[in-house]
Amino acid sequence: MSPVTIKDIARALNLSTSTVSRALRDSSEMNPETKKMVLDYAQKVNYSPNPMAVSLRASKSKAIGLILPEIANAFFSQLINGIEDVAYAHGYHVVISQSHETYEREVNNLNYLSSRRVDGILVSLSSLTTDLHPFHALMDQGMPFVFVDRVPQQGQVHKITSDNFEASYNATKHLIELGKKRIAHLTSPRYLSITTERLAGYKKALLDYDLTFKEELVKYFHYGGAVAQENEKTIHGLLDQVQPPDALLAASERLTMASLEILHKRNMRIPEEMALVGFTNNAVAGLLNPPLTAVVQPAYQMGEQAAKLLIELIESPQKVNEFQNLILPSLLDIRSSTIGSKPFIS
Structure with a gap:
């Protein structure tokens, strides 16, 4: 069955197509009784406007x-x-x-x-x-x-x-209250808004708990965790420092998963040797080995x-x-x- 058109309504009610069109647009410049008659009939026959025609008009x-x-x-x-x-x-x-x-x-x-x-x-x-x-x-x-x-x-x-600042602050605070002293922050390029805000939250938590900010514990990933070679080189280098971190805060989903994978490759016990918090909305975060402490964004x-x-x-x-x-x-x-x-x- 073909859809009902403005012409069909006009023919059935013995009106002009322009009158029917104005009624369907709810025009105030027409007889209220005529408008009601058109709208009632349009509802009765399940009239639906052509989306392409509406778009063009x-x-x-x-x-x-x-x-x-x-x-x-x-x-x-x-x-x-x-x-x-x-x-x-x-x-x-x-x-x-x-x-x-x-x-x-x-x-x-x-x-x-x-x-x-x-x-x-x-x-x-x-x-x-x-x-x-x-x-x-x-x-x-x-x-x-x-x-x-x-x-x-x-x-x-x-x-x-x-609230990237608050989320990063709370994640860092959680690690500090567990006794972690050398918390590494893995993040995206410096010029991204999320990088600036999450780094600021991390720094503020360190400051509030009298821990010294150490530049060598902050690692920026030019491709935001999208390139495996960059991830492996940077994270292994961080873990191979003379004074390695005792916790990782990974500020993106890719960096979180890359960190977990590398910690497993190195047979490091989580969280005994290295605690890990990551920004991720992944529904399986609680099913990982071990279940992941996660910052979940709305x-x-x-x-x-x-x-x-x-x-x-x-x-x-x-x-x-x-x-x-x-x-x-x-x-x-x-x-x-x-x-x-x-x-x-x-």
């Missing part, structure tokens, strides 16, 4: 773009779920692209999405992104943007993040909030009078990789 694609470092990551997959649930509820489709931690692919994805006339774009920056001019150029042309998790540290933009909720804000910017830009910077709390899930088999009492 409103100059909207009803699609939003999403640029992420990768999909094969528990945090980003949960972020996508939150974004898609909100987008779907508002009648939008999500066009997803991956930068794979390269600036060139990120810019190519950005250009592709803008050429496809998406209505707005969500972005989590790659670990190699330092030049934000391509983003600002599109913003200057009126393209709505919301940055999520990895966000620009300079300039005014809309941001949705987790990825799904971040995705929800990012999509809600972007859709508001698209549909009601006049309602957003200032740049939004929403920060959501993370959770420290304490398991055996720091406390061993003993029950933890907070």
Whole structure:
């Protein structure tokens, strides 16, 4: 059975198509009785507007773009779920692209999405992104943007993040209160927002507990843990120091898993010889050997909030009078990789 069209409704009610169209748009410039007659009949015959026609009339694609470092990551997959649930509820489709931690692919994805006339774009920056001019150029042309998790540290933009400072502070504090003195911090490139914030939380915890910050215990990974050779060389070098660390705080999922793998290769007992805390949303963290103490970010909720804000910017830009910077709390899930088999009492 063919879908009911505006012409069908007009023919059945003996009205012009323009009158029916105005009624379906809820126009205030027409007879209320006629409008009610049209709307009642449209409901009766299950009329549904053609999404392509609606898009063309409103100059909207009803699609939003999403640029992420990768999909094969528990945090980003949960972020996508939150974004898609909100987008779907508002009648939008999500066009997803991956930068794979390269600036060139990120810019190519950005250009592709803008050429496809998406209505707005969500972005989590790659670990190699330092030049934000391509983003600002599109913003200057009126393209709505919301940055999520990895966000620009300079300039005014809309941001949705987790509380990286607090999460790192609490993870470091937990290790210190277990008696750890030489806590290593494994992190992404210096210029990423998450690196700056998580390093600051780590430093503050050391300061609050009168432990000296040691630069040799901080390791920056240029590719954010995406290159196995860099991971192995850097982590083995850290563990081979004359005074090695007694705990590792890995500030990303890739670095967390790389650290666990290398500790197992070296037959190190966790946590007796080396305690480990990692930032990860991986659902199997509690099933690892040993179960992993993890910083769990509110990825799904971040995705929800990012999509809600972007859709508001698209549909009601006049309602957003200032740049939004929403920060959501993370959770420290304490398991055996720091406390061993003993029950933890907070």
